Amino acid sequence: MDCAAARRLLREVGGPAGPGGELAEARAHARGCPRCQEWQEAEVSWRAALRQALSRIETPLRIKERVFSSLAGARVGAALRKQRRRWTAAVLVLTLAGSAAAGVWFWRERARDGLLVAALAEDHLLYAARSAPAEFTSSDPGAVARWFSEKVDFAVAAPAIPGADLLGGRLCTLADRRATLWLYSRGDRRLSLFQMAAQGLPLGSMRVMRAERGRFRCGHRKGVSVLAWVERDVLFALVSDLPEEEMLRLARDAFRG
Amino acid sequence: MDSGRRRWTILPGQGDQPRLFEECLLPHLDTLYGLARRLTRDDDDAADLLQDTALRAFEKFHQLRHRGAVRAWLIKILTSIFLNRFAGDMDDERRAVATEPLVSETPEAALLRRCDADTVEAALAELPAAFRLTVLLADVEEIPLREIALLCACPVGTVASRLARGRALLRVRLGHLRRAGAEEV
Numbered sequence: 142m143d144c145a146a147a148r149r150l151l152r153e154v155g156g157p158a159g160p161g162g163e164l165a166e167a168r169a170h171a172r173g174c175p176r177c178q179e180w181q182e183a184e185v186s187w188r189a190a191l192r193q194a195l196s197r198i199e200t201p202l203r204i205k206e207r208v209f210s211s212l213a214g215a216r217v218g219a220a221l222r223k224q225r226r227r228w229t230a231a232v233l234v235l236t237l238a239g240s241a242a243a244g245v246w247f248w249r250e251r252a253r254d255g256l257l258v259a260a261l262a263e264d265h266l267l268y269a270a271r272s273a274p275a276e277f278t279s280s281d282p283g284a285v286a287r288w289f290s291e292k293v294d295f296a297v298a299a300p301a302i303p304g305a306d307l308l309g310g311r312l313c314t315l316a317d318r319r320a321t322l323w324l325y326s327r328g329d330r331r332l333s334l335f336q337m338a339a340q341g342l343p344l345g346s347m348r349v350m351r352a353e354r355g356r357f358r359c360g361h362r363k364g365v366s367v368l369a370w371v372e373r374d375v376l377f378a379l380v381s382d383l384p385e386e387e388m389l390r391l392a393r394d395a396f397r398g
Numbered sequence: 399m400d401s402g403r404r405r406w407t408i409l410p411g412q413g414d415q416p417r418l419f420e421e422c423l424l425p426h427l428d429t430l431y432g433l434a435r436r437l438t439r440d441d442d443d444a445a446d447l448l449q450d451t452a453l454r455a456f457e458k459f460h461q462l463r464h465r466g467a468v469r470a471w472l473i474k475i476l477t478s479i480f481l482n483r484f485a486g487d488m489d490d491e492r493r494a495v496a497t498e499p500l501v502s503e504t505p506e507a508a509l510l511r512r513c514d515a516d517t518v519e520a521a522l523a524e525l526p527a528a529f530r531l532t533v534l535l536a537d538v539e540e541i542p543l544r545e546i547a548l549l550c551a552c553p554v555g556t557v558a559s560r561l562a563r564g565r566a567l568l569r570v571r572l573g574h575l576r577r578a579g580a581e582e583v
Binding site: 149152183190193199207209215219 | 436444445448453507511514540544
């Protein structure tokens with residue numbers, strides 16, 4: 142290492158009293174080089190003389206008081222900010238937890254809703270394809286209702302869907318409960334009407350349709366539509382591949398006309 | 399472990415932070431105020447600078463790991479605030495022309511020793527801000543030039559140049575002031 146490099150390092154990194162490490166070589170050079178020693182002494186001497194010449198300026202009392210008073214204010218502010226941060230964090234955590242719980246609940250409800258629509262559509266498709274879909278075959282709504290009434294724990298309505306022929310009924314289990322399935326034929330199409338106790342059934346994911354005399358919900362699965370409504374705590378679900386508007390008209394005419 | 403060489407470690411959340419901070423600040427308050435006074439050349443500006451330094455340091459106190467480094471840390475904060483606030487003053491270095499050799503030699507120190515404190519203060523106060531800052535940080539506070547360069551956001555070569563020119567100008571002004579003082583007498 143030459144004199145210039147050693148002096149540059151000593152001045153830039155640590156000076157005569159600086160830390161070791163990369164200065165070790167520069168210091169070793171300075172120790173063995175009379176010119177660099179002279180330079181270092183000049184540096185030290187200059188600094189010492191300057192520090193000595195510049196007398197210590199004492200901080201006036203009023204400025205000390207001002208500084209410590211502002212620090213006290215900052216301390217209070219910091220404490221308040223800390224407290225506010227804690228509260229904000231707590232509220233945030235609670236909000237996040239609440240949102241997460243609501244999200245989970247909503248997702249589960251939607252999943253359950255989806256399951257109900259799927260179950261209704263699948264039962265319809267399963268039995269509609271059969272040539273003799275009914276367990277109890279009769280075109281008399283009263284007879285079918287009587288057959289059902291001994292087997293389910295809710296009051297069975299006996300609907301007569303205009304323009305559709307009743308084929309009969311069968312019992313099924315949907316959403317962990319017994320349901321009546323009324324099977325109809327309308328031209329070359331089949332209609333299924335399910336009835337079951339409505340309590341606790343998830344319908345939230347089904348689209349709401351407002352008609353003149355009530356509120357209906359509509360869902361789709363596997364090419365068929367499910368039109369559902371609740372009356373006296375019984376769920377009615379009409380399932381077919383007919384257009385929604387026609388299903389709505391049939392439902393209205395059968396039950397509310 | 400050598401207890402004499404052991405450094406204080408302040409961990410975040412440990413102990414009474416405000417009290418610790420005041421303990422750390424108090425011994426360096428005069429140094430900071432002196433530096434602020436010499437940098438700003440104004441009592442009110444110096445008080446503002448000192449207060450802002452104390453507040454900034456209090457906010458960032460949790461970042462300080464070693465109590466031994468507190469003086470340099472406080473000086474850096476003060477310098478940083480000064481540079482932000484008085485950036486315009488730093489442009490005057492080009493107007494200053496050093497006519498003397500740039501190498502510091504023992505006679506310079508001798509000249510310093512012959513001058514009284516008021517003369518040195520006056521000569522220092524006449525230096526352009528960039529040179530004054532560099533001389534104060536490097537020579538009085540012994541901050542390494544690389545750290546000054548980081549604070550001033552400029553190359554270390556520029557800092558070295560400012561230091562050399564600042565010293566030279568200081569020496570020239572000291573000479574003038576001494577001669578003027580002698581003539582008055």
